Amino acid sequence: xxxxxxxxxxxxxxxxxxxxxxxxxxxxxxxxxxxxxxxxxxxxxxxxxxxxxxxxxxxxxxxxxxxxxxxxxxxxxxxxxxxxxxxxxxxxxxxxxxxxxxxxxxxxxxxxxxxxxxxxxxxxxxxxxxxxxxxxxxxxxxxxxxxxxxxxxxxxxxxxxxxxxxxxxxxxxxxxxxxxxxxxxxxxxxxxxxxxxxxxxxxxxxxxxxxxxxxxxxxxxxxxxxxxxxxxxxxxxxxxxxxxxxxxxxxxxxxxxxxxxxxxxxx
Amino acid sequence: xxxxxxxxxxxxxxxxxxxxxxxxxxxxxxxxxxxxxxxxxxxxxxxxxxxxxxxxxxxxxxxxxxxxxxxxxxxxxxxxxxxxxxxxxxxxxxxxxxxxxxxxxxxxxxxxxxxxxxxxxxxxxxxxxxxxxxxxxxxxxxxxxxxxxxxxxxxxxxxxxxxxxxxxxxxxxxxxxxxxxxxxxxxxxxxxxxxxxxxxxxxxxxxxxxxxxxxxxxxxxxxxxxxxxxxxxxxxxxxxxxxxxxxxxxxxxxxxxxxxxxxxxxx
Numbered sequence: 001x002x003x004x005x006x007x008x009x010x011x012x013x014x015x016x017x018x019x020x021x022x023x024x025x026x027x028x029x030x031x032x033x034x035x036x037x038x039x040x041x042x043x044x045x046x047x048x049x050x051x052x053x054x055x056x057x058x059x060x061x062x063x064x065x066x067x068x069x070x071x072x073x074x075x076x077x078x079x080x081x082x083x084x085x086x087x088x089x090x091x092x093x094x095x096x097x098x099x100x101x102x103x104x105x106x107x108x109x110x111x112x113x114x115x116x117x118x119x120x121x122x123x124x125x126x127x128x129x130x131x132x133x134x135x136x137x138x139x140x141x142x143x144x145x146x147x148x149x150x151x152x153x154x155x156x157x158x159x160x161x162x163x164x165x166x167x168x169x170x171x172x173x174x175x176x177x178x179x180x181x182x183x184x185x186x187x188x189x190x191x192x193x194x195x196x197x198x199x200x201x202x203x204x205x206x207x208x209x210x211x212x213x214x215x216x217x218x219x220x221x222x223x224x225x226x227x228x229x230x231x232x233x234x235x236x237x238x239x240x241x242x243x244x245x246x247x248x249x250x251x252x253x254x255x256x257x258x259x260x261x262x263x264x265x266x267x
Numbered sequence: 268x269x270x271x272x273x274x275x276x277x278x279x280x281x282x283x284x285x286x287x288x289x290x291x292x293x294x295x296x297x298x299x300x301x302x303x304x305x306x307x308x309x310x311x312x313x314x315x316x317x318x319x320x321x322x323x324x325x326x327x328x329x330x331x332x333x334x335x336x337x338x339x340x341x342x343x344x345x346x347x348x349x350x351x352x353x354x355x356x357x358x359x360x361x362x363x364x365x366x367x368x369x370x371x372x373x374x375x376x377x378x379x380x381x382x383x384x385x386x387x388x389x390x391x392x393x394x395x396x397x398x399x400x401x402x403x404x405x406x407x408x409x410x411x412x413x414x415x416x417x418x419x420x421x422x423x424x425x426x427x428x429x430x431x432x433x434x435x436x437x438x439x440x441x442x443x444x445x446x447x448x449x450x451x452x453x454x455x456x457x458x459x460x461x462x463x464x465x466x467x468x469x470x471x472x473x474x475x476x477x478x479x480x481x482x483x484x485x486x487x488x489x490x491x492x493x494x495x496x497x498x499x500x501x502x503x504x505x506x507x508x509x510x511x512x513x514x515x516x517x518x519x520x521x522x523x524x525x526x527x528x529x530x531x532x533x534x
Contacts, residue, residue, distance in 0.1 A: 104486065104487040104490075106487070139404065139406040141441075142442075142467055142484075142485050143469050148444065155444075175408035175409075175413075176405075177415065177419040202409050202410050204474065207471065217409075218366050218369070218409050220371040220372065
């Protein structure tokens, strides 16, 4: 369970209880959720309950208009590595950032991303924290992430070397004409670090906060799961649903229960 | 001037006057705008004013849940060819359609698109109307167009043969990591039939109707123009702005005047 799915105001401890109550023992928290309870207490809760942390969300946001801004981003990413290590997370998810300031230079932003990951990589390797580049849907290219396809993320992995992989979120990649080829390539490279699921609603009423529960939209979740498993990934599917007006308004245990039901039937 | 930019309630004749008043002599109308005035009268206005019709918008929308639906779409596309021929349009723009009904089968929808274009192509060739496949931004893959990159459209062109090309709209393709390569490929194939411009606003508040005036967003219009002209395209840049809350509320002559000013300064 990616804990972004449970943003109904509950504490980290309550979210964990909501997961455990439905038999879910793997979580992926967000850094603000960890900060709210404190890193040490969060790590204690994780260990006391034998939880698997499939990822920490998120590092990234590398592009900035000036060197000071990029340096600050790097410092924050170093802290994210330390937090991921303290939680024993399987990976640190990177949402790489979009165009800095009023820039129109997407090639330049992409170079800042490559440079930023390269700069944080030695510390991530030393900490044993794999970095999972998450390509985001092209509708976020300007303001959230200028890495927008699996193939583009894999090109970065080739450039950067060991310790970097990809997080494949069906919401961001389902439309890709080369989806099957890109997932197979990621498998060949041994690069698949995470598999996020939710659904694409028709219509989608908000570009960020209107993701659907699995089964409520048009993504062929079983088909993509087959591609990812055929590529050698054997980890969990992680439910990540940003849903301001629907799921974020419901009790956490109900949301988790629904996720489990849908996982069993439509994923 | 793509006449979708001037949807403020004006008639076709008024839109033409708004264009001519600012020295704009090339237009691209939508079929509903033509239907409202009548095809014969629209053709008369075009000829009487010596207008160039850079494209007719739009054909396409091929996928349908059943054979009857696909047959009806094809009939409508035949009519669109006839209208484009009557107006002397440089091409018929195709927005190919998304997933039919509640389908999750995007590969199937893409096959319906290929089959639909193949079926209309003999008539288009006979009428001398090139078909311009317009790849739409991936955020429209579900409900509007399942052809989402220039490369994907060019693969269709290779499959379908003579009489088919691409309409390159910066709004849909600016984010593409392979943009330069895809545009060069389109040039090598002699396939660039249209070049649409507008801008991507940050934030974008509506997925369909919040396009920006050139210069108000983050697209590097000059860079993309250079790529397209280097690829051998020497036709006009066509302004297509869906803007319900801003430009559609302003007088047509003001909108055209602004387009001309921005064309001269930021494109």
